[in-house]
Amino acid sequence: MNLKDPKGGLTAAGRRAYARATGAKLRPGVKGPADTPTKMRRKGSFLARMFSDPQGGAVKDSGKPTRRALSAAAWGEPVPKTRGAMLRLAAKGRALLRRYRASKK
Numbered sequence: 001m002n003l004k005d006p007k008g009g010l011t012a013a014g015r016r017a018y019a020r021a022t023g024a025k026l027r028p029g030v031k032g033p034a035d036t037p038t039k040m041r042r043k044g045s046f047l048a049r050m051f052s053d054p055q056g057g058a059v060k061d062s063g064k065p066t067r068r069a070l071s072a073a074a075w076g077e078p079v080p081k082t083r084g085a086m087l088r089l090a091a092k093g094r095a096l097l098r099r100y101r102a103s104k105k
Contacts, residue, residue, distance in 0.1 A: 008069075012028075057083060058085065
């Protein structure tokens with residue numbers, strides 16, 4: 001049973017295994033537009049958290065993307081190839097969080 005999706009993120013079985021191990025309730029990433037407040041909050045939080053401090057880079061020495069870079073694909077974003085691309089994803093996440101906060105007012 002493969003718990004990690006080779007395209008990025010966890011499979012449904014991986015989310016269940018993580019839930020059993022930690023008690024957390026993981027949900028799949030928000031693909032497509034973040035057009036509701038909940039989607040804005042979830043996707044914005046993920047992007048800002050994962051890509052604000054891109055330690056380890058986006059590409060392995062072999063030229064393949066890292067698991068962190070692949071996680072962007074699980075959320076419907078392009079897989080970043082450079083540190084700059086990762087920082088742009090973080091900026092997009094912060095913008096989504098600002099839109100979310102504005103929608104709450």
